[in-house]
Amino acid sequence: MAKYIIVGGVAGGATTAARLRRLDEKAQIVLFERGEHISFANCGLPYHLGGTIVERDMLFVQTPEEFRAVLNVDVRLKTEVVGIDRQKKSVELRDLSSGSMYTESYDKLVLSPGAKPVKPPIPGVNLPGIFTLRDVRDMDALACAVEKPGRKRIVIVGAGYIGLEMTENMHRRGLNVTIVEIADQVINVIDYDMAAQVHRHLKSKHVELYLNDGVAAFSRGDSGLRVTLSSGKVLPADIVLLSIGVKPEISLAEQSGLEIGQFGGFRVDEYMQTSDSNIYALGDAVEVLQPVIDRRLAIPLAGPANKQGRIVADNIVFGNRRKYSGSIGTAIAKVFDLDVATTGVSEEVLKRENIPYLASITDSSSHAGYYPDALPLTIKILFSPDDGRLLGAQVVGYDGVDKRIDLIAACLGKGGSVYDLEELEHAYAPPFSSAKDPVNVAGFVADNILSGIMRIIHWHELESLDHENLFLLDVRTPGEYRLGTIEGAVNIPHTELRDRLHEIPADKKVVVFCHVGYRAYIAYRILHQSGYDDVRNLSGGYKTYELATGEQGNEGLFEHEFIDRDDVICQAAETVAAVSPGQG
Numbered sequence: 001m002a003k004y005i006i007v008g009g010v011a012g013g014a015t016t017a018a019r020l021r022r023l024d025e026k027a028q029i030v031l032f033e034r035g036e037h038i039s040f041a042n043c044g045l046p047y048h049l050g051g052t053i054v055e056r057d058m059l060f061v062q063t064p065e066e067f068r069a070v071l072n073v074d075v076r077l078k079t080e081v082v083g084i085d086r087q088k089k090s091v092e093l094r095d096l097s098s099g100s101m102y103t104e105s106y107d108k109l110v111l112s113p114g115a116k117p118v119k120p121p122i123p124g125v126n127l128p129g130i131f132t133l134r135d136v137r138d139m140d141a142l143a144c145a146v147e148k149p150g151r152k153r154i155v156i157v158g159a160g161y162i163g164l165e166m167t168e169n170m171h172r173r174g175l176n177v178t179i180v181e182i183a184d185q186v187i188n189v190i191d192y193d194m195a196a197q198v199h200r201h202l203k204s205k206h207v208e209l210y211l212n213d214g215v216a217a218f219s220r221g222d223s224g225l226r227v228t229l230s231s232g233k234v235l236p237a238d239i240v241l242l243s244i245g246v247k248p249e250i251s252l253a254e255q256s257g258l259e260i261g262q263f264g265g266f267r268v269d270e271y272m273q274t275s276d277s278n279i280y281a282l283g284d285a286v287e288v289l290q291p292v293i294d295r296r297l298a299i300p301l302a303g304p305a306n307k308q309g310r311i312v313a314d315n316i317v318f319g320n321r322r323k324y325s326g327s328i329g330t331a332i333a334k335v336f337d338l339d340v341a342t343t344g345v346s347e348e349v350l351k352r353e354n355i356p357y358l359a360s361i362t363d364s365s366s367h368a369g370y371y372p373d374a375l376p377l378t379i380k381i382l383f384s385p386d387d388g389r390l391l392g393a394q395v396v397g398y399d400g401v402d403k404r405i406d407l408i409a410a411c412l413g414k415g416g417s418v419y420d421l422e423e424l425e426h427a428y429a430p431p432f433s434s435a436k437d438p439v440n441v442a443g444f445v446a447d448n449i450l451s452g453i454m455r456i457i458h459w460h461e462l463e464s465l466d467h468e469n470l471f472l473l474d475v476r477t478p479g480e481y482r483l484g485t486i487e488g489a490v491n492i493p494h495t496e497l498r499d500r501l502h503e504i505p506a507d508k509k510v511v512v513f514c515h516v517g518y519r520a521y522i523a524y525r526i527l528h529q530s531g532y533d534d535v536r537n538l539s540g541g542y543k544t545y546e547l548a549t550g551e552q553g554n555e556g557l558f559e560h561e562f563i564d565r566d567d568v569i570c571q572a573a574e575t576v577a578a579v580s581p582g583q584g
């Protein structure tokens with residue numbers, strides 16, 4: 001009878017244990033988890049804190065009792081694996097309740113210890129009131145802090161997916177939320193021009209956003225925590241959440257001499273086997289292939305961890321047969337009403353890796369415009385200039401974002417190109433999509449770019465153009481033009497263009513734009529076929545230009561807000577409020 005030991009009882013560990021049992025009824029399977037729970041929904045933690053998932057128990061996808069009863073897995077909670085003796089094929093264990101130590105032998109060992117939140121050595125980082133969020137214990141501690149009367153201000157340091165999910169959920173709980181992000185944008189896996197939509201949305205929700213500023217120190221004053229930023233600005237806070245990212249939990253690799261990869265995760269091969277053939281590893285703790293850039297990276301996402309669990313179990317039981325082909329990093333987050341999703345890699349990564357690429361931004365409706373409640377949806381795709389192979393995509397919108405990113409990810413993951421996007425067949429009826437889905441449209445536009453039917457320019461390239469020899473043509477309506485345009489642009493609506501061509505100099509570069517790019521494309525084709533041969537369409541149109549070039553943060557939003565004696569957030573200078581009760 002084989003004996004399998006599994007370290008870590010959540011996404012990767014629990015999946016592996018379950019599949020192992022289904023494949024091998026006779027094996028002895030022991031699962032060690034140092035926490036108090038197995039198989040809980042980490043991804044649901046922010047939503048319980050915000051009150052969307054009302055019942056705490058709903059987070060426990062399976063209890064240890066169910067696991068034992070259904071799968072006959074020996075689950076040992078509050079038990080930490082502290083060492084591996086690879087020669088003896090045994091693990092050393094600490095029972096965290098009693099403190100006692102013991103060992104267990106194994107035939108095959110599976111490591112799914114996850115990742116731990118990054119906690120940089122900032123002065124004061126360990127003060128009470130400063131939290132990270134990884135597990136149920138963290139969630140309970142945060143819930144306790146949020147519920148204390150008078151807790152109204154939270155500073156969230158780091159604006160990745162978890163930071164933004166927590167922003168929404170803390171806002172939902174009535175807290176004033178300030179985000180501090182050291183980069184110039186939120187969600188660094190998407191591009192700046194797409195993140196700009198998120199910035200605007202956060203500001204519309206009365207979230208305070210500090211970009212390009214990091215935390216220099218935390219301290220405690222009479223009225224709570226003080227967060228001192230690198231810029232010198234000091235933010236008051238009742239609660240601080242650090243959501244700066246995670247790093248693989250590899251203490252067991254270090255202790256036992258298992259190989260560690262370039263980015264600090266367990267090194268595993270395509271079978272998810274570590275440098276020891278009796279030990280497999282998976283999940284957030286390992287580095288896996290990112291096929292777009294052909295590099296092994298830590299990609300801490302639940303989907304890959306679960307899929308790897310199945311592969312690990314199969315390879316343990318049947319021998320190394322199933323390969324893990326890697327992860328293209330498909331992810332999504334809800335940020336208030338906006339959904340933000342990505343797959344593949346961003347422009348920044350492509351630049352860093354010296355991979356040539358083209359980018360295109362298209363805007364469509366989430367479903368047929370004539371059917372009620374169609375909402376704008378922006379797709380950015382990155383693709384190879386040689387053969388149109390997809391390298392990355394980002395989708396931002398209010399409806400149907402998940403469907404579009406999944407379609408593109410399915411295509412990209414199989415090495416697909418923009419030509420495949422054009423042909424993707426989707427289910428269509430007016431409430432769901434258009435006969436040409438936004439994903440098809442992204443493919444059509446990319447095809448036009450690659451074939452030379454339309455040449456484009458990006459918002460960040462405008463600045464460097466020779467403005468003496470530039471004609472900026474705004475083809476929107478006069479009403480739209482009056483509401484705001486690019487400095488120096490001349491307005492000729494696209495419907496009037498054929499009659500007003502004489503107003504456009506033939507010896508200058510013409511950059512034509514409309515709101516999102518479609519009317520400008522029509523204008524482009526008129527111009528091109530009328531003898532203008534140096535014309536560019538502004539990708540993503542005025543919408544992207546205006547979002548990306550505008551003010552991104554809203555520092556100081558809460559400067560004049562204070563909490564009054566009734567525990568209510570007021571907006572005025574505090575000194576004025578101090579005299580107001582007497583006046584009432």
Ligand code: FAD
Nearest residue numbers: 008010011012034042043080081113114283284300301302
């Ligand atoms: P984990 O699920 O973290 O499990 C590791 C377990 O191992 C832990 O319970 C730990 O206590 C235990 N352990 C570690 N060392 C030892 C030891 N020495 N002995 C015994 N036990 C040990 N991903 C998404 O794709 N989508 C999302 O929406 C999403 N939202 C998230 C929200 C939050 C708040 C968090 C924290 C994560 C989120 N993730 C999301 C990431 C996702 O949860 C992880 O990618 C996934 O859980 C990784 O699985 P894992 O098995 O590698 O690690």
